[in-house]
Amino acid sequence: MQWATHPAFRTAAVLVSVAVAGTLLGMGWEEVRYGGTRTELERAEAAVDAVAEEARGLERTKHDEAVLARTLSYFPPYPNGGRPEALAADYLGPDTPIAVAWFATKDSSDQVLQHYRKFLLDQGLPVVGMRFNDNAGYVGYWVPKDDEVRLMSTLHQGGETMVFVSSARMARYLERAGRVPDGVPVPQGLKDAASLSLRMEGATNVTVTGRVPDTTLPDVEQGYREFLRTQGWNVSEGRPAGFQTTEITLTRTGLRGQATLRQPAAQRDVEFHLSLMRAQGAP
Structure with missing residues (x-):
C-alpha cells in the first residue's frame, strides 16, 4: 500500500x-x-x-x-x-x-x-x-x-x-490544514503539508504530515537533525522503525515530539509525520 x-x-x-x-x-x-x-x-x-x-x-x-x-x-x-x-x-x-x-x-x-x-x-x-x-x-x-x-x-x-x-x-x-503552526519544526522543502492541533487539558497536540520530494531518507534525516539543533532542540539518535523508516525524538522545555521519516521502496519522496506535545504555558 x-x-x-x-x-x-x-x-x-x-x-x-x-x-x-x-x-x-x-x-x-x-x-x-x-x-x-x-x-x-x-x-x-x-x-x-x-x-x-x-x-x-x-x-x-x-x-x-x-x-x-x-x-x-x-x-x-x-x-x-x-x-x-x-x-x-x-x-x-x-x-x-x-x-x-x-x-x-x-x-x-x-x-x-x-x-x-x-x-x-x-x-x-x-x-x-x-x-x-x-x-x-x-x-x-x-x-x-x-x-x-x-x-x-x-x-x-x-x-x-x-x-x-x-x-x-x-x-x-484541507483548505485550512496546509499552514504549519509557528514554532513547529519541519524539514526544509516539505510539500503537501497538513496539520492538526488538538487542545487538551494542560497541553496541545500538534500533528503535521507531508513529503519531501526527490531526495533520500539519509539526506532528509541529516538535514532535519541539523536544523533541529540550530533551533535549540535536543535530538535523539534516530532509531529504525521498519524498512526505510526512522524515528527521531525531539525535546525542548515544555515540548516533546516524535518525528517519523519513511521512504517507500522505489520512490524518491520521503514521507514525514510529526506529533508534538506542547505543555500549557510552554514557549
Missing part, C-alpha cells in the same frame, strides 16, 4: 491521529513537562488501554448509535472483532463532519489491514493505505461524490489490535 498524492489523502496520516484523538484526551502530560522517555506509540498504547477499560460495560446512547451508523455502515464486521463502540464525532468544527468508532481484536494489525484491503479491492474501490510499522497503519478509500474519506486505522498493543473506523468530509479542512 503506497502513499497517495491526491489532495483528499494528503491528510490521511493526520486522520489516523484524529481517529485516536479520544485516547489522547485521557493521557497525562507530566512527561511533556518533565521529559519522559516513553515513545509516542507507547503513550498511545497506554491511552488505548484506558479507553477500552472505560468503554467496557457502558450502554450505547442514541448519539453512540448515530456515530456507529456513520462509520461501520461502510465496512463489514471484522470476523474476529469485539463489540464496536463510538469514540467521537464532529470535533474538527461544523464545516468538517467526522465520526470515529473502534473495536478490538486479537488478530495482528497486518491481518486487519489485509482483510479490509481485500474487501475494498473486491468492491472495485481505489484502495489507499500505509503501514507505519508492524503495529500500526491504515487502509481506506475516498468517495469523490461526497468528498468523504473512509479509513480503518490500526494500533496493536498488549496482545490485541485496536481498530479505529472513521469517516470524514475533508474539503474545508
